[in-house]
Amino acid sequence: MKANGERQTFISLYESKHNEKGMVQSHYHETYQLLYTLEGKGICTLNHQAYSIVQDSFIIIPPLTEHSIAATSKMTVLVLEFETTVLSPDVRIELIPEVFRTARVQKLSAFDSSEIRQLLRKMLYEQSHGDRLWETGLKIYMAELFFTIARSTHESTQTDINTLRVEQLKHYIDTRYFDIKHAEDIADRMGISKRYIQSIFKDYYNSTPMQYLTEVRLGLVKQMLAETDKDIVSICFEVGFESLSTFYRLFKRNVGIPPNMYRLTQRKH
Known part of the structure; x- marks a missing residue:
């Protein structure tokens, strides 16, 4: 030694x-x-x-x-x-x-x-x-x-390797959504190709890992807009969006209205 x-x-x-x-x-x-x-x-x-x-x-x-x-x-x-x-x-x-x-x-x-x-x-x-x-x-x-x-989530009893990988990937996105920049980040961590990861994830969840990441982030954004008084720029930063303009574009495309209008509609309920 x-x-x-x-x-x-x-x-x-x-x-x-x-x-x-x-x-x-x-x-x-x-x-x-x-x-x-x-x-x-x-x-x-x-x-x-x-x-x-x-x-x-x-x-x-x-x-x-x-x-x-x-x-x-x-x-x-x-x-x-x-x-x-x-x-x-x-x-x-x-x-x-x-x-x-x-x-x-x-x-x-x-x-x-x-x-x-x-x-x-x-x-x-x-x-x-x-x-x-x-x-x-x-x-x-x-x-x-x-x-x-x-x-760590080592208790998984899944025996199918693709199922295990997909569940690990989903858990990683759910808990590290703020820390992921590109699909390559995920592929590098798993040690397998980006194309393969996208293929098996889409088979299970009908979306790519990055599409699911956007869903997770926007879900958290909507929750914070409705339940907190945090500035929109702070919320954008907290959930992992690098660009405010990208955040606004994705939010409006997926939700239908800008985030400030969404907040107003939620406060009226």
């Missing part, structure tokens, strides 16, 4: 390298660990239960969990190790018990996996190149990482 850097902190992010048939003997520790498999495959045993691990596997290891790893190929694992004393009270109380409720190999959607990979990259950068605020940055990214895991 090789650690990157010599800085002393209660948060440590380092890579662990394993040769084919390499073995980390069963052990436990008092710290929390999250392991992410960068490459390779093997078997991870957690409290005497064996799990297969492959590239992009996430392994959740609470304190005092007996665990071992047997590599069946050359394998590199990124290890996040920490003590909760470095985290803010809300993260310790709300997120840590949820994320580390049990030792497991976590199943995440393509979108959540992509999100976590980006957060780990940011953490590696801060640890290696950050300024005097690098530890604060690590804690912020850790909170985002745990929030993503806690919110």
Whole structure:
């Protein structure tokens, strides 16, 4: 196991390298660990239960969990190790018990996996190149990482791969409507082509992902116009429209009247 850097902190992010048939003997520790498999495959045993691990596997290891790893190929694992004393009270109380409720190999959607990979990259950068605020940055990214895991929808029982992908995509749009700019963003996160995503989504919902995104955004806009006094420009920004003119054009085309007139009609009811 090789650690990157010599800085002393209660948060440590380092890579662990394993040769084919390499073995980390069963052990436990008092710290929390999250392991992410960068490459390779093997078997991870957690409290005497064996799990297969492959590239992009996430392994959740609470304190005092007996665990071992047997590599069946050359394998590199990124290890996040920490003590909760470095985290803010809300993260310790709300997120840590949820994320580390049990030792497991976590199943995440393509979108959540992509999100976590980006957060780990940011953490590696801060640890290696950050300024005097690098530890604060690590804690912020850790909170985002745990929030993503806690919110993940790994309970899905769908067995058809296209159904699962469509449901993951719909959930992603429903919850990240403010963060999507182009269809390519979605395709990149899923690791499949834009044309294929549009095809399977349209088969299930009779619209493209971007058309559904517009429906979600406009539905929220109508709700906020009717129920709040927020400025239209603020509402436009909040739901993810980059251009006010585009927002006005889409709203009038889909609703039939401009947003300010829609607000007036709703207030009369």
